[in-house]
Amino acid sequence: MPQITAPRGTRDLLPEEAVAFSHVESVSRDLARRYAFERIEIPLFERVELFARGLGESSDAVEKEMFRVGGARGSDEERAEWALRPEPTAGIVRAFIEHGMHVRPGPLRLTTTGPMFRYDRPQAGRYRQFSQWDVEVLGDPGPAVDAELIELAHRFYAEVGLSGVVAHVNSIGDAACRPPYREALVDHFRPHVERLGEDARRRLEVNPLRVLDDKALDPDLAASAPRSVDHLCEPCREHFAAVLALLDAVGARYEVDHRLVRGLDYYTRTAFEFVIAGREGQQQALGGGGRYDGLVEVLGGRPTAGIGFGIGLDRTVLAMDEQGVTVPPAGPLVAVVGFGDDHADRLRVAATLRDAGLAVRPDGTSRKLGKQLESAAKAGAGWAVIIGEELARGEVGLKDLATGGQRTIGVDEVATAVRG
RNA sequence: GUGGCCUUAGCUCAAUCGGCAGAGCACUGGAUUGUGGCUCCAGAGGUUACGGGUUCAAGCCCCGUAGGCCACCCCA
Numbered sequence A: 001m002p003q004i005t006a007p008r009g010t011r012d013l014l015p016e017e018a019v020a021f022s023h024v025e026s027v028s029r030d031l032a033r034r035y036a037f038e039r040i041e042i043p044l045f046e047r048v049e050l051f052a053r054g055l056g057e058s059s060d061a062v063e064k065e066m067f068r069v070g071g072a073r074g075s076d077e078e079r080a081e082w083a084l085r086p087e088p089t090a091g092i093v094r095a096f097i098e099h100g101m102h103v104r105p106g107p108l109r110l111t112t113t114g115p116m117f118r119y120d121r122p123q124a125g126r127y128r129q130f131s132q133w134d135v136e137v138l139g140d141p142g143p144a145v146d147a148e149l150i151e152l153a154h155r156f157y158a159e160v161g162l163s164g165v166v167a168h169v170n171s172i173g174d175a176a177c178r179p180p181y182r183e184a185l186v187d188h189f190r191p192h193v194e195r196l197g198e199d200a201r202r203r204l205e206v207n208p209l210r211v212l213d214d215k216a217l218d219p220d221l222a223a224s225a226p227r228s229v230d231h232l233c234e235p236c237r238e239h240f241a242a243v244l245a246l247l248d249a250v251g252a253r254y255e256v257d258h259r260l261v262r263g264l265d266y267y268t269r270t271a272f273e274f275v276i277a278g279r280e281g282q283q284q285a286l287g288g289g290g291r292y293d294g295l296v297e298v299l300g301g302r303p304t305a306g307i308g309f310g311i312g313l314d315r316t317v318l319a320m321d322e323q324g325v326t327v328p329p330a331g332p333l334v335a336v337v338g339f340g341d342d343h344a345d346r347l348r349v350a351a352t353l354r355d356a357g358l359a360v361r362p363d364g365t366s367r368k369l370g371k372q373l374e375s376a377a378k379a380g381a382g383w384a385v386i387i388g389e390e391l392a393r394g395e396v397g398l399k400d401l402a403t404g405g406q407r408t409i410g411v412d413e414v415a416t417a418v419r420g
Numbered sequence B: 001g002u003g004g005c006c007u008u009a010g011c012u013c014a015a016u017c018g019g020c021a022g023a024g025c026a027c028u029g030g031a032u033u034g035u036g037g038c039u040c041c042a043g044a045g046g047u048u049a050c051g052g053g054u055u056c057a058a059g060c061c062c063c064g065u066a067g068g069c070c071a072c073c074c075c076a
Helices: A014-035 A048-055 A076-081 A087-099 A141-159 A178-195 A198-206 A208-211 A220-223 A234-250 A312-321 A343-355 A369-378 A391-392 A410-417
Strands: A045-047 A065-069 A083-085 A108-117 A130-137 A165-171 A253-257 A268-276 A285-291 A306-312 A332-338 A359-362 A384-388 A395-400 A408-411
Touching: A014 A048, A014 A108, A014 A130, A014 A141, A045 A087, A048 A083, A048 A087, A048 A359, A048 A384, A065 A359, A083 A108, A083 A391, A087 A108, A087 A130, A087 A306, A108 A332, A130 A141, A130 A312, A141 A268, A141 A285, A141 A306, A141 A369, A165 A178, A165 A234, A178 A198, A178 A220, A220 A253, A234 A253, A234 A268, A234 A312, A268 A306, A285 A312, A306 A312, A332 A369, A343 A359, A343 A410, A395 A410, A408 A410
Parallel strands: A165 A253, A332 A359, A332 A384
Antiparallel strands: A045 A083, A065 A083, A108 A130, A130 A306, A165 A268, A268 A285, A285 A306, A384 A395, A395 A408
């Protein structure tokens, strides 16, 4: 029988790697608390139709990266119907509408974390299953929340210990000013269509803004292309100016990137992406987001402003590795060892130490003491509690595995001694 | 989805011209009769990614497949 391996584009996070993920997740959870976001949990799969409408038919995620799944019988009809989520926003907005959450006191601040799925070709930093921390604010049209979210993401990167993260920001206008801008782009590129690649030509017809996304784009043609910020209507212009002013006010680092676009009608105004210095080109985007004031309506709800971002946890951890960022050590680990078959004593003492809040690893074997101590040290224990005759007096041996020093103390004194 | 490079023990890697599959680390046991780390000794660990072909003989040559990395595309 051939060896069964992890599915392509997925990976196992072994304990050594998983600690970094746990740490990053706990940073995100604490930030979500401090920024007053409420947790929401949504399904890992939804109707394909939801993503097609929520992300746009011409987005890469829908056009070529849908991870389709079927029911137990896996008929073609079922496979056509469902897909693993490529991102969480569409599902959250679906839930918002489905449960009438617009009646809740707003603006609503929601957060979720979990795996996302995109069926594209794996590469370092790019997986078919990857984790994202996501925040969304529904019902707040003002520029302050745009700046607050960008500042929040910056704070996240800072608190996990990353440096050199820059926010690229842009404004792509709204339903009023985007159509004329789109026309201006078409007018600019159409005369030079022979200088565009195959992909860019197709985008020019389907979704002209995304021509700017094309990295193969002729540099001169790109540099001379009309900028969205020069075509904003007055309300959009004021909104963008206010966002930038607020970013300056809170000291959030950013660069205006005129080629950053979200090319769909219900994505509006502010778009942003977080990139890390030092890895030009490949997988340098650590996270991204933007405003989607038209999305709730497109999915069948009443008009509601929306904005959010997703942060890639895999890439965050990858960047931490590259920058040599270390994860804070876990609390002290105590091993409980003993002689012969005194397992009842070991378990009782372990339970007492756990009552005091310690992490405890009792040795379940009857090996000789030396092997137990060796095993304890290899498991990462900083201390060994050695049980012997003195347990009758409520005392045990406490050995510091780093220094080798040992003394006899009361069981009820161990927690204090270990925390030192 | 396209192209390039790669795949030998758990990990990092050797193996001359096609001629007995190895080392270090890690793991297990012993020296040390119930106090770890150092040292020494020993052990276990392999369908050489998978499938086929050429050959007296294949880790090595040929074909195919899978997977990894890199580039493109795009994103997180």
